[in-house]
Amino acid sequence: MNATIEELEDKFLVTLEGELDTAAAADVEKTLQPLFTANGKDVTIDCTQLEYIASSGLRILISILKGAKSGGSRVIISGMNDDIKNVFKLTGFINLFEFS
Secondary structure, three states: OEEEEEEOOOEEEEEEEEEEOHHHHHHHHHHHHHHHHOOOOEEEEEEEEEEEEOHHHHHHHHHHHHHHHHOOOOEEEEOOOHHHHHHHHHHOHHHOOEEO
C-alpha cells in the first residue's frame, strides 16, 4: 500500500495505491495525519490505483472528512473502481463524500 500527499497552492492531493487493508491502515493513517486538520484547503483523494479498502481504511477517510469539514474544507474522491464504489454504497459512505 502506498499513500502520498501533495500540497498544492489551494488543496491537498492524496494518492492511494494498492490495498488499504487492516495491515496497511496504521501506516496510511500516520501518513495522512496532516489531513485531519486540512486548514481550509480542500482535499482530493485519487483512488485510481486503489484496489481494495477495508473498514479500517473507511475509518481513515471519515477522520479526514471530519477534520476537513470542521475547517471549512471539502473532500472529493476521484477515480474509484466499481468494487470500491460498491463498498461505499453498501456502507452508506456514498452519501457522505463528494465524487468526481
